[in-house]
Amino acid sequence: MSAIAPISFIPTCRAEMTARGWQELDVLFISGDAYVDHPAFGVPLLARWLEAHGYRVAIIAQPDWNNPEPLKALGRPRLCACVGAGAMDSMVNHYTAAKKVRNDDAYTPGGRAGLRPDRATIAYTGLVKRAFKGLPVIIGGIEASLRRLAHYDYWDNKVRRSILVDSKADLLIYGMAENVLLEVVQRLDSGECVKGISDLRGTACQVSAIEKDIERVPSFEQVAADPMAYNEAFRLAQKQNTPSMAKTLAQGHAKRFVVVNPPAPTLTAEEIDRIYALPFRREPHPSYTETIPAYEQIRWSITTHRGCYGGCSFCAIAAHQGKDVVSRSSGSILKEIQALTHTSHFRGTISDLGGPTANMYGTGCGDPAARRKCKRPSCLWPEICPHLETSDRRGSRLLRQARTTDGVKHVFVASGLRTDLLERQQAYFSELILHHTGGLLKVAPETTVNTVARIMHKPGPESFLKFLRWFWKENKQLGRKRGVVPYLIAGHPGCTISDMVDVALFLREHRLRVEQVQEFTPTPGSLATCIYHTGRHPMTDDPIHVPRDPEERQLQKALLLYHQPQMRNLVRKALQRCHRMEETGKLLGQGIKPPKTDNKLGASDRNATKHPRRTRKKPGRH
Template identity: 40%
Template sequence: MQKELQLSDWLPTTNKEVKIRGWDALDVILFSGDAYVDHPSFGPAVIGRILESYGLRVAIVPQPCVTDNLQDFEKLGIPKLFFGVTGGCMDPMLSNYNANKKRRDKDAYTPNGEIGFRPDYATTVYSNILKDKFPDTPILIGGIEASLRRVTHYDFWSDTLMPTILESSKADMLVYGMGEQPLREIVRLMQKGVPFSSITTVKQTAVLLNADAKIPKNSNWEDVEIASHEVCLSDKKKYASNFKVIEQESNKLAARRIFQKVGDKTLMINPPCPTMTEAEIDGSFELPYTRMPHPKYNKRGPIPAYEMIKFSINIHRGCFGGCSFCTISAHQGKFIASRSQESVLREVDTVANMPDFKGYLSDIGGPSANMYKMKGKVQSICDKCVAPSCISPVICSNLDTSHKPLTDLYKAVDSHPKVKKSFIGSGIRHDMLVPEFNKNADPKELDDYTEEVMTNHVSGRLKVAPEHTSDPVLKLMRKPSFSYFHKFKERFDKINIKKGLNLQLIPYFISNHPACEVEDMANLAAETKDMGFQLEQVQGFTPTPMTVATVIYYSGYHPYTLKKVSTPISQKEKDEQHRFFFWYKEENKAWIRKTLNKLGREDLLKVLLPEKAEKWRKNKPTGETKNTYNDAIPFNQRKDKAKFKSHKKRR
């Protein structure tokens, strides 16, 4: 049984709690844009526990108020080492606004989902307040907001190109990515008496050097300079070209140190740390978390993000997909750091013994559900690799994609006497389960994994993310051809029938992504309708810092080819593309008919609105009717589907 928790089991958040621990001073004070949930899925808690494990006295100030007399920033005094600042588990602008730049009515990381407890650009706001009040105390910023804004970046919400967040926040140092390893070195040096200002060569950190500062030497690193912030402001192509360097160096095991001029200062981004070892990541997950929100929230209501992951288990970090619209690899890296099966099972036992556990684990997963234990077969090949993705455009022949360790882990988890069922809530890379695409793997292993998931880890619906149907769009997304989704669906249907499961396959799609045009969305609507889908899991592309797609959205250029790429920019373009997801709604039918008639795509109209297409055809003069589909033939087998393919080739 879980022990009865005391207030002192959480990191202190007030002076009263500091005194309960018998402390008269603090080494580090953390400020976070999230409510304090002491759980390994919440970054601020992880950082607090990591610092605590180094022997430091750590307190956390969650969601400090920035609209009063700012007492939250002064109440715990001045730390001996530094202030740590994070905007939270999401970029605050994503937490506060949707893809249409409208204020959200819920904040998942606040009790009861209430809004107004997190300022826009929280890291900058908090850091500026602290620097104003305590100018002589070092400020270290981290978390996803700082990590993805570490260099010149496009900010969708202000529609501006911003410099490194070190400039706007006035912070002294930035830790990017997962913070355990760089923090360990920073603390080690400070405990040896090294002044914070002299700590400039720690891996996975960035600092902004003054004009008169000497460049720190490190004979083990090569250096590379990218276009200055000022050049980026005047030359979008130069801004785009920067990103290729940034992304490649972020994903290399032996990366170069990056320099960028920002006014009369110099941004220095040190290379990333090596991928965490199994022992290191096990150690991080097995720190003494209470796994609960701080008791201060007991009367304020549940925290939605916590309720979602309360009974879930994270089994690895990192993602080698490298999707153009995704920030996971930019923050966690492309190399997978997997926990040992023993560590995972110990956490399962902890969760199973929580008082309100009913026997159901909501997720056994990670950034992508099925990348556990996957890595290069020959490490020396990975050491030299600069590719941002290990599976696009094809799966690397050096990548071990065996799903057997994961299948075995699922079975071990389910053998726990208190676990009735474990679900897979994380996204599954369906393409890696198709032998025609994943040629490295044993087809039987892939089928075993798919059957295990469908039989024992899904409740009615299996969600996967093909994202689009257009091959040119998918290529830019770094996703495989939609033909592999068809092949996965065939396997899914076969197992569904074989096992009598009656499961639904739910695909996710994105509209208005760079390279996507209205005609592509019409094709998507037609192809998915013909497959029997009425789409519901859809979203519009939201530009976020540190992605290929965002660089293209702002600059118009692909950072790897520097060729122009068309992108929906206006709200009208975005709305029109998104509308095709909902072809089945009555209010959209007249618009769809008009749009497809204008494009000369009666073939698509025939699929989406056959009765409208027939009426239109009969009223047109002879000779103007285009080829139409034979409705009795499945869409993906029709000979005149070549029209769709030819459209893709023109693009």
């Protein structure tokens, strides 16, 4: 890798290209996020990676998708354009779980909404094709990655074609793209046609004919018409998340096929260290005059690892980052922390030292032979695999090293934690409680009902209770007064109103209070989204209750917040709807009015949600 000076931003216009002495680009990146030169932002990271390998790259961030002129102003790139919708799927970015338009966008200067289109990958690919006819377009990032085969789209409420077909891009890279993109660019550079790149791991492409031995998944036309065919396609696609079962898949779309090659090999720790050692400026491009909320959030945070072996069914991290956890070396992380301490605005606080699940740092499968044959989607569920190496030696040492680095005053762990894992990590837990949490430890059991936990692939209430007892005991022994805030999901497939009443009773019994409720959103690629669409579990074909009705979802949310005065009417309605009025006293205390008898929300319920003070009453006791 050639050394580059720790320097200028990646060019974003002709003048910045000229300043580097470039007449022509090799690769043009289009990003749905603002350009922040920081490793937490995917497009800048890939641009720096190609730059480090000697390629001339530029980034156009959040372009007007109806105007190709700014792209043309940079000239036609020699090799290709790469399109990424941003750190989030553009539909998740634009709409709430209730499909309401969001009025902000954390990845945009000033947090303003509206600077990227719906289905940004499709819109930007069209923009590149208008600017540079015939130029190969490579799509990637989470939006492209999780929509690589025909998929249920919550916002259209229908099955959509593979995003490769809808965007007309030439190649799709899924998962962690560094090495795959580099190989694509090198092959294009050596004169290979993009149409010839049909066999590369970690990519998907369109072809008109397939070999006999390629595994066929039900076609788009079949999965769009038949939920059982959709489940079958999902079962086959899921295998690609498990290295030992991954195969090349082909899915018919009219007369053509979308071919998805097996995933690329997981990056090694050394490779990830090299990526994080690239010369990032760690700040937004100077052309921005407003702050970028997502940057403010990650500005002082450090990523310790990639991947997650939890396998929660509502989460698609494993489908994108992989099931294998790859941890950076402590040397690489500490170097990044030291560099941070030399930046001008750093005040001594690392806001987060973590990854997809903070306490997975330094852990992973301890038996390569078992891993090669492993068919489990999760190393933690239904029980912790005996081959999983859960030692907290590296994690706890890293916390100590980080907080004793010169110039560092505080290090927080704000990323999520797996409590079932934490119970085996006494040293890490002690470090956490003594030095790295504020007053409250945020944990995510997601539910406290066994049947729902099974569908979510989460440990059940017994495990959470065991954790709570252990937490209080340790807390006491360590002389700390830390609390626990549970994160729970409303409206998850399999969860009924009656289940949520049980969750509320559990919270009350154990004096826990929810701060925020996450409403389940069926995002592409997850097992829970498949169940949401088909109403059946794809692994067993068993029917599953799916709370699609907006009122039911609202009642589930209200139950989690039963302690809030403005939720009282909704809680009564929920209890009535599941015929559990006998629990009213436990959840709402005395002096209860009879619930409404109609099935629709009354005006008073809606007003109660919007104007909490109008109905302010003493909350039920905890």
